Amino acid sequence: MTASTTPLGHTSAPRTYVIDPDWVRSFRRAIPVLAGGSGSRADDAIPLTFPIALQPNPIPGLNLPKSAVIHGEQRFHYFTPLRVGETVTVVAEVSGYKERGGTVFVTLTTRGRHADGTDAFEAQALLLYPGDRHPNALQS
Amino acid sequence: MTKRASLEPTSVILEQPDLIRYAAAAGDYNPIHYDTEAAKAAGLPGVVVHGMLNMALLAEYLEPWVESGYHVEDFQVRFRNFVRPGSPVVVVGKVKSETVEEVKIALQITAEGAPRPAVTGEALLRSPSP
Numbered sequence: 001m002t003a004s005t006t007p008l009g010h011t012s013a014p015r016t017y018v019i020d021p022d023w024v025r026s027f028r029r030a031i032p033v034l035a036g037g038s039g040s041r042a043d044d045a046i047p048l049t050f051p052i053a054l055q056p057n058p059i060p061g062l063n064l065p066k067s068a069v070i071h072g073e074q075r076f077h078y079f080t081p082l083r084v085g086e087t088v089t090v091v092a093e094v095s096g097y098k099e100r101g102g103t104v105f106v107t108l109t110t111r112g113r114h115a116d117g118t119d120a121f122e123a124q125a126l127l128l129y130p131g132d133r134h135p136n137a138l139q140s
Numbered sequence: 141m142t143k144r145a146s147l148e149p150t151s152v153i154l155e156q157p158d159l160i161r162y163a164a165a166a167g168d169y170n171p172i173h174y175d176t177e178a179a180k181a182a183g184l185p186g187v188v189v190h191g192m193l194n195m196a197l198l199a200e201y202l203e204p205w206v207e208s209g210y211h212v213e214d215f216q217v218r219f220r221n222f223v224r225p226g227s228p229v230v231v232v233g234k235v236k237s238e239t240v241e242e243v244k245i246a247l248q249i250t251a252e253g254a255p256r257p258a259v260t261g262e263a264l265l266r267s268p269s270p
Contacts, residue, residue, distance in 0.1 A: 023165075026164070026165045027165040027166065029161070029165070030158075030161040030162040030164070030165035030166070030193075031162070031193070031196040031197070031199075031200055032152060032154065032158060032197070032200070033200065034150045034152060034197065034200050034201055034203075034231065035150045035151070035152070047196060047199060047200075048196075048199035048202070048212055048215055049192055049195050049196045049199050052166060052168075052192050053165070053166045053167055055167060066170060067170055067171055067172055067178060067181075067182050068182060069170075070219075071191040071192070071219055072218065072219060073216065073217065073218045073219065074191065074192065074195055074216065074217050074219075075214070075215070075216035075217075076214070076215045076216070077213070077214050078211075078212060078213055078214070078215075
């Protein structure tokens with residue numbers, strides 16, 4: 001990608017998931033229980049960070065160099081709870097894009113909606129990676 | 141009203157199998173989390189814990205509040221440094237502000253002996269309806 005093109009405002013095609021109970025369970029079991037935690041959560045409780053597993057479709061014009069991407073920040077806003085068994089549609093947008101000192105800073109905003117179109121959550125990720133003009137840019 | 145949940149510091153060590161289990165569950169197969177060579181090629185000292193697994197630990201830390209009826213409305217973190225598997229980290233929180241309607245909790249994960257936290261964050265929790 002040249003410096004003059006920017007994927008700012010580009011969006012992904014919608015992607016729909018059914019929130020499978022086994023998926024939620026395996027996600028929850030992959031998170032260690034902390035000392036003092038009861039570990040007695042209901043089987044249908046969905047972990048706060050589960051929306052990260054609902055990966056959106058690729059965004060046209062945004063080519064993230066997989067292993068060179070650093071996750072700088074993550075934010076979730078929860079409108080209404082996700083429920084096991086329901087259908088959720090996610091759409092991602094490049095809501096921020098700038099290059100500074102050879103590093104690209106991308107903000108991705110992913111909106112999750114219930115089947116009836118109401119908002120479930122908004123996830124915002126700040127990702128950093130070396131741009132084309134970075135002194136350590138990957139030769140590919 | 142519910143009793144205020146605990147915010148005691150708690151220590152945890154994430155091991156390599158924890159990272160592999162998380163990668164599979166979250167669908168995050170970036171090799172910097174399981175392949176030492178790939179991690180070194182990316183300029184890291186070795187494999188590192190998924191940022192989102194650290195965030196999940198902070199969410200886990202909030203769980204007693206959720207169980208006592210609080211609703212998490214907003215939850216954000218900043219990943220400031222890498223966390224290595226096999227090294228103990230301390231998870232701790234502090235009430236930043238509190239009203240009848242909501243509680244703001246500051247959160248952090250710090251590697252034992254490190255001068256600064258590796259992950260800092262904040263959660264906004266709505267109080268349970270009386």
